[in-house]
Amino acid sequence: MTGSIAASRLAMLTGDFDRSPAYSGLADRLRLLIAGGRVEVDLRLPSERDLSVALGISRTTVTRAYAALVEAGYAAARQGSGTYTRLPGGRRQAFDRSLTPHTGSDDLIDLSCAAPPAASGLATAYAEAAADLPLYLDGTGYFPTGLPALQQAIAETYDARGLPTEPDQILVVPGALSALMVVAQGLLRARDRALVESPGYPNGHAALRRAGARLVGAPMDVDGWDLDAVGRVVKGAGPQLAYVIPDFQNPTGNLMSNAQREQYAALLRRAGTVPVVDESHQALRLDGRPMPKPFAAFAPDAVTLGSLSKSLWGGLRVGWVRCPVGLVDQLVAARIAMDLGSPVFEQLVAARLLAERESHWSARRERLRAQRDALAVALSERLPDWRFRLPRGGLSLWCELPDHHHAGALDLSAEAELRDVAISAGPAFALDGGLDSFVRIPYTRPEDELRAAVDRIAGAWDAVTHGPAAAGTTRRTRVMVA
Ligand SMILES: Cc1ncc(COP(=O)(O)O)c(C=O)c1O
Incomplete structure (x- = not known):
C-alpha cells in the first residue's frame, strides 16, 4: 500500500x-x-x-x-x-500488542479500534509545548483538578457551544473512560442501578460494573434512541445515573436531536436520575449542518464527559469531566482516590491544540469524510446486500448483515482475521449478548486501506456464507479500547 x-x-x-x-x-x-x-x-x-x-x-x-x-x-x-x-x-x-491481533502478519488492517491516527500538527504542538514547561517546573507538578490554562481552554469550548461554563467546573483526567470511572466512583453506591445503551460502548459498561453498579440496558435502534423504552426502564429500575452517548453514538453513529435531548432530560429529571453524557465524538460532525445543543443545556444537573482522543489523538490521554459546581468536591475526592492528576506536559500540549482547534478539527473532518465515503462506496459495491446508514459524523459504519442461517458477525470477524483484517462483531457492544447480525467498521484508516479491507471482508463473508458451517472456528476474545 x-x-x-x-x-x-x-x-x-x-x-x-x-x-x-x-x-x-x-x-x-x-x-x-x-x-x-x-x-x-x-x-x-x-x-x-x-x-x-x-x-x-x-x-x-x-x-x-x-x-x-x-x-x-x-x-x-x-x-x-x-x-x-x-x-x-x-x-x-505504533500499535499496542494486547490490542492488535496476533496474526503474525505485517499486512494486517486493524479496524477493531475506532480511533484515528494523530491529527496533523500534533508533533509540532508537542515540540512547541516544551517552551511552556519551565513555568511549571518550580511547583510540585500535581494538578488534581487540571492545569488552570487547560481548564480555561476547555471551559471556553462549552461557552462557544452556548453552555456557559466556569473553569472550576472542569476536572482534567486521562481520557473519557477515566472521566466515567471518576464519576462512577463519585456518584454510585454498591448495587445502585445504572442505565446504559445497548448496543453501547463496552468499556463504559465495564467501568460502571466495576464501580459496583447493576446495569440496566435501554435498547438502541439502528435509527436512534427508543425513548419509550428508556422511559419504561427508568420507571422500572430507578437508576442512579444514565450513561448516554448522544453525539455519534458508539457503535451506531446516531446523533440525538434537540427534541429527543429535551425529552430524555425530562424523563431522567422526573426519576431523579443523573445524566452522564459522553461527548467523546462531539467534534466529529462531518456535514455542514449545525450540531444539536449540548445535552447539559437541557439538564443542568448533567455530568458531561469530554475527550481529545477522537478529535486529536488517543495518545494524548487528555479528557475531562464537566459537572455542576455543587458536585466538584465530591468528584475531586473520587479522583484523588484513583490518581493525583494528569501529566503536565500533555495538558500543555492540549491547551495549545485547543487554542487552534478549528483548524485541526476541520482538517480531521475533511479526512474522515473522504474515508467514510470511500468505505461506504466500497461496501455498496462489494457487499450490496449489507445495510448501513451513512452517519452524519463519528468514526464508524454500523452494518447489518443479511439473514443467513449459519453465518453471523462472530464467524465473519474470525474469518476476516484469518485474512488479515480485524473488525468488531456486534455482540461486543451488546449488554446481554445478541446483535450477531451487526459489525462495526470504522473509517479511521486511509482510503486505499479501507478498500483493501472491504475486499478481504467480502472474501471472508463469501467464505462463511458459502463454506461449511463455521462451528469449529476458534474465536479469540481480545482487549478492545475504542
Ligand atoms: C463513547 C466512548 N467513550 C469513551 C471512549 C474512550 O476514550 P478515551 O480515550 O478518551 O478514554 C471511547 C473510545 O472509543 C468511546 O467511544
Whole structure:
C-alpha cells in the first residue's frame, strides 16, 4: 500500500525552514511532517531533482537531507525505486500488542479500534509545548483538578457551544473512560442501578460494573434512541445515573436531536436520575449542518464527559469531566482516590491544540469524510446486500448483515482475521449478548486501506456464507479500547 507525494505538495507542506545548514533544516522539517502524520508512512518521496527545483535549493542539499532522514529512520532508500517514508522501528511500533491481533502478519488492517491516527500538527504542538514547561517546573507538578490554562481552554469550548461554563467546573483526567470511572466512583453506591445503551460502548459498561453498579440496558435502534423504552426502564429500575452517548453514538453513529435531548432530560429529571453524557465524538460532525445543543443545556444537573482522543489523538490521554459546581468536591475526592492528576506536559500540549482547534478539527473532518465515503462506496459495491446508514459524523459504519442461517458477525470477524483484517462483531457492544447480525467498521484508516479491507471482508463473508458451517472456528476474545 504505497503512493507518492508530488514535489510541489511536499514543498508547500515544508514551507520555510532553517537554513543553517539547509540540509539539516530540511531534514528536520520532513521528519516532523512524517512523525506528525502530515506526510504518510510508505509514501515515495519526490526525486531529489524534482524537490530541489520545487524548493529552489541545490540537489546536493536534498540528497543530504534525504540521507539524514534515512539515518534517523524516517525514510528508507529502495534500490532503483526511490526514497520512501517510514517510522523508526517500523509501523508496528505504533500499535499496542494486547490490542492488535496476533496474526503474525505485517499486512494486517486493524479496524477493531475506532480511533484515528494523530491529527496533523500534533508533533509540532508537542515540540512547541516544551517552551511552556519551565513555568511549571518550580511547583510540585500535581494538578488534581487540571492545569488552570487547560481548564480555561476547555471551559471556553462549552461557552462557544452556548453552555456557559466556569473553569472550576472542569476536572482534567486521562481520557473519557477515566472521566466515567471518576464519576462512577463519585456518584454510585454498591448495587445502585445504572442505565446504559445497548448496543453501547463496552468499556463504559465495564467501568460502571466495576464501580459496583447493576446495569440496566435501554435498547438502541439502528435509527436512534427508543425513548419509550428508556422511559419504561427508568420507571422500572430507578437508576442512579444514565450513561448516554448522544453525539455519534458508539457503535451506531446516531446523533440525538434537540427534541429527543429535551425529552430524555425530562424523563431522567422526573426519576431523579443523573445524566452522564459522553461527548467523546462531539467534534466529529462531518456535514455542514449545525450540531444539536449540548445535552447539559437541557439538564443542568448533567455530568458531561469530554475527550481529545477522537478529535486529536488517543495518545494524548487528555479528557475531562464537566459537572455542576455543587458536585466538584465530591468528584475531586473520587479522583484523588484513583490518581493525583494528569501529566503536565500533555495538558500543555492540549491547551495549545485547543487554542487552534478549528483548524485541526476541520482538517480531521475533511479526512474522515473522504474515508467514510470511500468505505461506504466500497461496501455498496462489494457487499450490496449489507445495510448501513451513512452517519452524519463519528468514526464508524454500523452494518447489518443479511439473514443467513449459519453465518453471523462472530464467524465473519474470525474469518476476516484469518485474512488479515480485524473488525468488531456486534455482540461486543451488546449488554446481554445478541446483535450477531451487526459489525462495526470504522473509517479511521486511509482510503486505499479501507478498500483493501472491504475486499478481504467480502472474501471472508463469501467464505462463511458459502463454506461449511463455521462451528469449529476458534474465536479469540481480545482487549478492545475504542
Ligand atoms: C463513547 C466512548 N467513550 C469513551 C471512549 C474512550 O476514550 P478515551 O480515550 O478518551 O478514554 C471511547 C473510545 O472509543 C468511546 O467511544
